[in-house]
Amino acid sequence: MAGPWWRQCKRWTTICGNTSLFETLWQSNSRSASFTASSLGRTSTNSRPGNERQSSVTPTETHLKRLHFTSSISRHKSRLLDPKLQTCSCRKIHSDAKLLDPFTLAQRDLKSLYDDIRKELFVSKEELKYVCDYYFDGKGKAIRPMIVVLMARALNIHSNRSGDLLPGQRAIAMISEMIHTASLVHDDVIDGSDKRRGKNTINEMWGERKAILAGDFILSAASMALARIGNITVVKVLSQVIEDLVRGEFMQLGSKENENERFKHYLEKTFKKTASLIANSCKAVSILVNSDPEVHEIAYQYGRNVGIAFQLVDDVLDFTSGANQLGKPSAADLKLGLATGPVLFACQQFPELHAMIMRRFSSKGDVDRAWQYVLQSDGVQQTNFLAQRYCQEAIRQISMLRPSAERDALIRLTEMVLTRDK
Amino acid sequence: MLPATWSRLTCRALSRQGQRALSLFSSSGPSNWTKVVSDAEKIVGYPTSFMSLRCLLSDELSNVAMHVRKLVGTQHPLLNTARGFVYDSRNNLQMRGLIVLLLSKAAGPSHTASDLLSQDMVSGIYPSQRNLAEITELIHTAFLVHRGVVNLKEWTVSDGPLKDMEFGNKMAVLSGDFLLANACTGLAELNNTKVVELISSAIGDLVQGIYYENSINPENSLNDGVDVASWEEQTFLSNGALLAKSCQAAMELAQHDKESQKLAYKYGKHLSLGHKLNSDLQPFVKSSVGEPLSFSLSAAPVVFHRQIVGQERWHQQLQQVQTQRNQLDYSKLLAAVKSEKGVSTAVDLCSYHSNKALEAIQAFPSSEARSALENIASAVTKF
Numbered sequence: 001m002a003g004p005w006w007r008q009c010k011r012w013t014t015i016c017g018n019t020s021l022f023e024t025l026w027q028s029n030s031r032s033a034s035f036t037a038s039s040l041g042r043t044s045t046n047s048r049p050g051n052e053r054q055s056s057v058t059p060t061e062t063h064l065k066r067l068h069f070t071s072s073i074s075r076h077k078s079r080l081l082d083p084k085l086q087t088c089s090c091r092k093i094h095s096d097a098k099l100l101d102p103f104t105l106a107q108r109d110l111k112s113l114y115d116d117i118r119k120e121l122f123v124s125k126e127e128l129k130y131v132c133d134y135y136f137d138g139k140g141k142a143i144r145p146m147i148v149v150l151m152a153r154a155l156n157i158h159s160n161r162s163g164d165l166l167p168g169q170r171a172i173a174m175i176s177e178m179i180h181t182a183s184l185v186h187d188d189v190i191d192g193s194d195k196r197r198g199k200n201t202i203n204e205m206w207g208e209r210k211a212i213l214a215g216d217f218i219l220s221a222a223s224m225a226l227a228r229i230g231n232i233t234v235v236k237v238l239s240q241v242i243e244d245l246v247r248g249e250f251m252q253l254g255s256k257e258n259e260n261e262r263f264k265h266y267l268e269k270t271f272k273k274t275a276s277l278i279a280n281s282c283k284a285v286s287i288l289v290n291s292d293p294e295v296h297e298i299a300y301q302y303g304r305n306v307g308i309a310f311q312l313v314d315d316v317l318d319f320t321s322g323a324n325q326l327g328k329p330s331a332a333d334l335k336l337g338l339a340t341g342p343v344l345f346a347c348q349q350f351p352e353l354h355a356m357i358m359r360r361f362s363s364k365g366d367v368d369r370a371w372q373y374v375l376q377s378d379g380v381q382q383t384n385f386l387a388q389r390y391c392q393e394a395i396r397q398i399s400m401l402r403p404s405a406e407r408d409a410l411i412r413l414t415e416m417v418l419t420r421d422k
Numbered sequence: 423m424l425p426a427t428w429s430r431l432t433c434r435a436l437s438r439q440g441q442r443a444l445s446l447f448s449s450s451g452p453s454n455w456t457k458v459v460s461d462a463e464k465i466v467g468y469p470t471s472f473m474s475l476r477c478l479l480s481d482e483l484s485n486v487a488m489h490v491r492k493l494v495g496t497q498h499p500l501l502n503t504a505r506g507f508v509y510d511s512r513n514n515l516q517m518r519g520l521i522v523l524l525l526s527k528a529a530g531p532s533h534t535a536s537d538l539l540s541q542d543m544v545s546g547i548y549p550s551q552r553n554l555a556e557i558t559e560l561i562h563t564a565f566l567v568h569r570g571v572v573n574l575k576e577w578t579v580s581d582g583p584l585k586d587m588e589f590g591n592k593m594a595v596l597s598g599d600f601l602l603a604n605a606c607t608g609l610a611e612l613n614n615t616k617v618v619e620l621i622s623s624a625i626g627d628l629v630q631g632i633y634y635e636n637s638i639n640p641e642n643s644l645n646d647g648v649d650v651a652s653w654e655e656q657t658f659l660s661n662g663a664l665l666a667k668s669c670q671a672a673m674e675l676a677q678h679d680k681e682s683q684k685l686a687y688k689y690g691k692h693l694s695l696g697h698k699l700n701s702d703l704q705p706f707v708k709s710s711v712g713e714p715l716s717f718s719l720s721a722a723p724v725v726f727h728r729q730i731v732g733q734e735r736w737h738q739q740l741q742q743v744q745t746q747r748n749q750l751d752y753s754k755l756l757a758a759v760k761s762e763k764g765v766s767t768a769v770d771l772c773s774y775h776s777n778k779a780l781e782a783i784q785a786f787p788s789s790e791a792r793s794a795l796e797n798i799a800s801a802v803t804k805f
Contacts, residue, residue, distance in 0.1 A: 123626075128633045186599060189571070190592050207573035208591055213633050216568065216602070220625035223606060227619035232610070235618055239610040243603040249596060250482045 102150060102409040102416065109149040109165055109173070114138045116174050120221045131206055131214045132221075135181050139197060144180055145173035147278055147306065147413065151299055152285040153406040154398070159290045163406065168229040169285040175238065176281040178222035183245045185215035190249065191336055234284045241280045248272030252338060255358055262357075263344055267308065274314075275307025298397050302410065305394035310417050312387035315340035316380050319371070321421060334367045341386065343370060346379035384418070391418055458801045459517065462794040466523035466545055486597045489589070496582030498590030499570030518562055518665050519555035521693065521798070522672050525686050526551035527791035528783065532677040546791070550612050550675045557608045557621065558668040564601035565628055570594050617671045624667040631660025635720070648725050650771065654695060657722075662694030681785075688782035689795065696775035696802035698722070699768050706756065706765045707805040715752045722771070727764025776803045 114136045121132045152169040156162065165173075185202055187193075189211050194204040203211040219242070226238055251269040256262040271279075282303035286296045318333045319342050333340050337360030339347075347353040350373045356366045374380065391414035401407050527546045542549055571594050577584050602625075609618050634656050648656075658666075669690035673683040702721040717724070728736045743754040759765065779799040786792050 217629040223622035236610040246603040
């Protein structure tokens with residue numbers, strides 16, 4: 001049953017030369033580096049309750065149809081379709097709870113999210129107010145607040161309480177979205193983007209100067225809301241995120257010559273730019289309800305692993321999704337000179353990519369050529385595969401919590417992260 | 423690695439000397455101010471900012487420094503900001519941090535804090551207050567950098583290649599964000615959520631103030647005149663809130679009561695306004711020989727002048743001083759402003775704020791630090 005795993009692992013081991021897959025890509029970035037090859041084999045043989053198997057296969061199929069796999073890649077289709085690859089549980093999953101999708105389940109706690117944010121962004125200057133509210137129009141996916149409220153409820157139940165959110169936890173959900181948005185606003189200036197979520201960006205509409213100030217303002221409002229929770233540990237945890245976001249952005253400026261270092265650099269950047277916010281927000285809601293550091297670590301590790309998987313899939317979508325689906329043009333990363341997962345994997349099959357990565361796809365035709373190489377390689381598949389590994393670790397972590405509808409929703413969320421198409 | 427660090431350290435040490443030397447010969451900036459500030463620095467022990475030093479020495483910022491060299495020859499404001507780290511014509515580099523330290527020292531140890539905590543004091547200042555002083559400077563510098571972001575749609579050929587301007591923006595955004603992020607983590611380490619909230623609100627004020635600065639275009643004739651009260655309100659946001667709230671936070675960190683916090687806030691607020699008026703007034707009260715005269719149309723005396731003479735006359739005056747090449751003849755404009763009450767209104771307001779600042783610190787026990795604060799408050803009225 002574990003056959004497909006081993007084949008994949010072997011492939012990877014050969015690709016990575018003398019360093020094994022788990023050393024390079026997994027343990028290098030993992031604080032709880034207990035996810036060894038043997039545990040993988042064992043856990044993957046656990047089968048899931050029949051009623052859930054159905055639901056996990058369907059989105060995978062649709063997902064595969066959307067991916068522009070070349071014929072050579074589609075041969076591996078069956079492997080990805082194996083439902084046991086999708087999810088592995090280390091403990092029995094709570095199967096009695098009504099299966100609500102995470103979005104529906106989180107909705108009750110997120111109804112007033114954008115209203116609350118707009119209240120935090122109170123400022124008398126009309127135009128500044130308008131610019132700051134611009135992205136809080138209720139059209140975002142609000143993935144981060146969703147994870148935070150589900151995690152908070154799961155943790156509250158785990159801590160022998162009712163699931164209902166504490167005021168501080170509700171604030172963390174809001175703050176996570178604010179910090180995220182503030183960094184998007186600045187990223188758009190740095191990348192010179194003119195479109196975001198199908199809208200013109202703030203820099204496109206009001207110019208770079210105002211965009212930067214709007215981002216700073218959102219951040220200051222988030223920081224005030226954070227301080228008002230009144231828990232200094234929580235303040236420290238989320239301030240770390242702000243620092244990680246900037247350091248991650250700095251990491252994007254450089255390219256590494258050495259391949260192993262390049263992967264490490266990429267995953268570290270991914271952690272800092274995407275996963276740190278989710279991981280630390282999860283940790284923060286845990287701190288507010290539970291004093292056990294082991295529980296904080298579960299929350300943190302779930303967020304960290306889901307966060308990295310989320311970004312890996314995002315990087316895949318940059319190659320596979322049409323321009324209109326993602327709300328931004330495809331190959332955006334290549335155009336910015338960034339070598340993400342699919343390119344780094346493709347480079348192992350097509351060493352020609354190395355030079356292009358080093359010059360950040362700046363020569364004429366680089367972007368198109370790199371694009372072709374990636375689609376001819378199994379870089380997309382490998383990146384998806386890596387994302388699955390992170391999701392499995394997220395599930396392993398969250399499964400240590402007491403069963404609850406919200407915990408199970410967080411497990412299902414990992415599937416949605418893997419199968420999303422936008 | 424070590425040599426690089428060393429040279430940067432030396433560079434910074436040199437620049438501090440350079441800045442002192444420069445101010446000695448500098449014709450702009452009140453020399454009295456320079457003396458008052460350098461005397462005050464001695465009182466608080468070491469003035470060097472370790473936190474900003476750590477930032478300057480970080481891989482991230484030294485990377486930026488390397489890239490900034492590419493901008494030489496362009497008009498990107500980041501270049502000037504970077505230069506400003508080395509030479510500050512008014513010698514008020516880290517002035518805010520200095521005030522926070524002086525106030526901390528003047529207020530002394532709190533009665534409620536344990537003796538154990540008092541043992542950590544260096545030159546009568548708690549380590550947390552020193553950290554706060556540096557955070558204040560980090561935030562101030564971050565916004566100096568962010569102020570230098572340019573709107574690319576307004577780009578003209580004379581600015582230099584568009585690609586360089588884009589790059590300059592990227593560096594400005596990143597390094598400003600880096601400084602702000604370090605300020606955030608530094609704030610959290612102060613272990614006081616009230617202080618985090620207060621300083622975060624100061625960042626919000628600063629943004630509002632700068633946003634306002636950006637949105638008023640003084641040459642745009644459609645803007646209504648601004649009265650003194652709203653000038654003060656706006657100037658407080660862009661130039662006073664950070665210092666006022668940092669002074670208040672310094673009291674909170676030493677667990678001084680609400681009253682001391684209020685007084686510290688007042689000192690910071692009035693000093694900032696007085697200082698801003700002083701620097702806005704410089705071109706109007708000094709006879710600058712040989713120097714090309716220029717001043718901002720949003721400088722306090724001009725703003726007050728516009729309010730006094732009314733929009734219509736102001737426009738006439740602006741047209742009268744226009745040169746053939748559609749530029750302003752600043753010496754003629756200066757004369758026009760001087761002929762009315764704008765300058766004296768600003769001078770009076772400057773004295774008012776100086777006095778208010780002096781008044782605020784009278785409640786603190788008499789000390790060397792308090793005298794220094796008094797000298798600084800008095801110096802803003804010297805031209």
